[in-house]
Amino acid sequence: MADWTDKLPGAARRYLQDQRLDEVECIVSDLPGIARGKAMPASKFAKQGRFYLPNSIFYQTITGDWADAAGDEGYTEPDMILTPDFATASAAPWTADRTIQVIHDLWSQSGDPVPVAPRNVLKRVVSFYNERGWKPVVAPEMEFYLVARNVDPAKEIAPMMGRSGRPAAARQAYSMSAVDEYGPVIDDIYDFAEAQGFEIDGITQEGGAGQVEINLRHGDPVKLADEIFYFKRLIREAALRHDCFATFMAKPIEGEPGSAMHVHHSVIDTVTGQNIFSDAQGQETPEFRYFIGGLQTHLPAAIAMLAPYVNSYRRYVKDHAAPINLAWGRDNRTTGIRIPVSDPEARRVENRLSGMDCNPYLGIAGSLAAGYLGLVNKEEPSPEWRGDAYDAEEDVPRGIFSALDLFDNAADMHELLHPEFARVYSIVKQSEYDQFLQVISPWEREHLLLNV
Template identity: 50%
Template sequence: MSANHKIISDWLKQQQISEIECLVPDMTGNARGKFIPAHQFISHGDPRLPESILVQTVTGEYSDEHWDFVEPTDTDMLLRPDESTMRLVPWAREPTAQIIHDCYTQAGELHPLASRTVLRKVLAAYEEAGIQPVVAPEMEFYLVARNEDSDYELVPPVGRSGRRETARLSYSIDAVAEFEDFVEDMYDYADAQALDVDTLIHENGAAQMEINFRHGDPLSLADQVFVFKRTVRETAHKHEMYATFMAKPMKGEPGSAMHIHQSLLDASGNNLFVNEQGEHSEAFLSYIAGLQQYTPELISLYAPNVNSYRRLAPEIAAPINLNWGLDNRTCAFRVPQSDTAATRVENRFPGADANPYLAIAASLASGLVGMQKNLKPTEPHRGTANEDSVEVARTLEEGLRNLGSTPELSSLFGDLFLRAYAAVKLDEFEEFNRVISSWEREHLLLQV
């Protein structure tokens, strides 16, 4: 028995677990896997899953190039549990554990198409450079009334007052209290799973919330966001609501983001974004420049769905260009006001619908290559940045065009992964494009 298997086995027995959810984040960032009785998990070898699940579209279909990325025999991949991800499933009726697994090929190598592998490769490049990245995600989401017919628009749920929200209620304490029972259960579930969640606020949208995570290791935080999204959905179901992380679920309401705060530490734990004089370092400026340079190429990892680009639009509280600024929330890359040791940059591009492993990997990879190339950023923007011209893609298809065009990024992500990702997302775009919307019928049916 391996050391980590013994750690897991002992924990399962201590917690009297009867069943285990063996979880794998797929390309969309959703959970795939198996339910396995605890005694079988302990006594049997590594679980297996067909590798094809890593290249399914959000609808469960496959692209025409599917067999270019996986074996035509649909070979099994091996799943190896990461003991650092062991958590209880607090909403389960029986004592149940959830464990996130890494995917391996039959040859014993990390599977190149797995999201966790991609982030691990980026973090390995940082480790080789003697740098420790630190991230802190902020997750926005909406509570909506149960909607069993996708032809109907979403509406906010009824709160404890018996009414639906209609006004802009940013940071409203009373608006959060409307859903006090949901919030209390969400925090209880988060505590039971050792999620490092911090503050909760009411965001600008109707029944839109934001929760902040404490800063820490990027892989651990990606795992926590992955678990948190499941947790919020389960909590909402308990209270006869839906929780959605769609980037733009409702017309007339702001979108939902996954802002990623990030900083870098050297081997002694010093913040590399400041120099000895307490000023922004050359590494910091090159990191910012890398975000500016490579976001257009990697935008589809921040905005991975057709709906994502409804959020990235002029006159909506989301970035549309590549400006950076000091404590300027209209900029794509915001440097919050802080003491010297906490100097960081906030990437405001990723949507709440992004796969957290891939979005964090994209942001860290951009900064790393920027530092390696000693890139120089623009001057910090001092005005309202979202009044400037649009500099990023407005559709998923456009966002995928330049993916993989920078050799250094292709090496970090893996050419096979980038080609598979583009194929999956282009298939989703084409499927969406076949749908004729009500707007087209209303305005084009008899007028053109």
């Protein structure tokens, strides 16, 4: 076997043990979080050290159309250089042959990181922390729905059929029997995750019909974003094996709760190895307050990254298991910013605003950027909210158009993410919104056709 396989992580090497590697998938994340790249025979991959893709993959909208975001050079589609990050090599255990996926880093032909690549955006934000002697740590939670196969966009999405022959039931949060209804899908998710070397911290039934939550262990932001990027694909593949779909839409079923990607944050001092949110006596530090203050002050400008589609804003509904404001509170799931119960060394801040439809690299980058600005600007938070935060005023944008207005005017956020990324992202999202406005909904036909 070729020498490059010696660079593979242990899980990938175990997957290939005594097996012939057939194919390698060279992949990157586009703006929506879709895996794009090239698949090739393993023998060809072994002979090449770099690969190429046109930069236009970052100008493509979720519908497959192209946004006018090429810039002054025009739409010439120059190649970007892809170099493999072998630490990300992972099995593709659902394939018929032995296939390895490898996430690639993206560089311009002049040798600079491609600023629009989501993985580079997150790396850039992390580098700002590192320059100050800080190491950000995150722990994401993934919510998604298992739904009946749906090939007709005009048809409402329905819960999947459970093994009992009945549709998955709603309002069964934390029910083990509800999870058992789609146990075969969960079994495949576990098996695929083990083959890929991913550690699942827990799986629970959420409040929606067929809604599942997977928690991941805390760790490096880029590594965890890589895992979520991989997880979305493996979960979809596991569902397809059992005649259902997995969807990460923020709000797929009318009347049911939305799906979030909650992110827990802490920050480690790289010299002492201590959590900067707790002092030597285990008490909360000013940095703990500043991080919360940064989320409150700057998350509105990042919402367009945390809630990137028109559907995303259907999740922010009062009394429906999603935040509607940026209040913070201890052990309070009605607030947008929650402080979980923990020991002092594990003190952390949970951002509950991100939707599961966000690109994990960008959702985590936006959240970390907001916290970073709070730390460096020493921004104090509002008083802790006590009680039901749904009684507070709403301060989350009500739609992608409003969110983009806030994003476009956030120069300090752009500097952390990269100004070129901010320019392209805004144009692509505006193009998607314009495309959405061309579609006439059933609600409009029902209520406006004969009544206005």
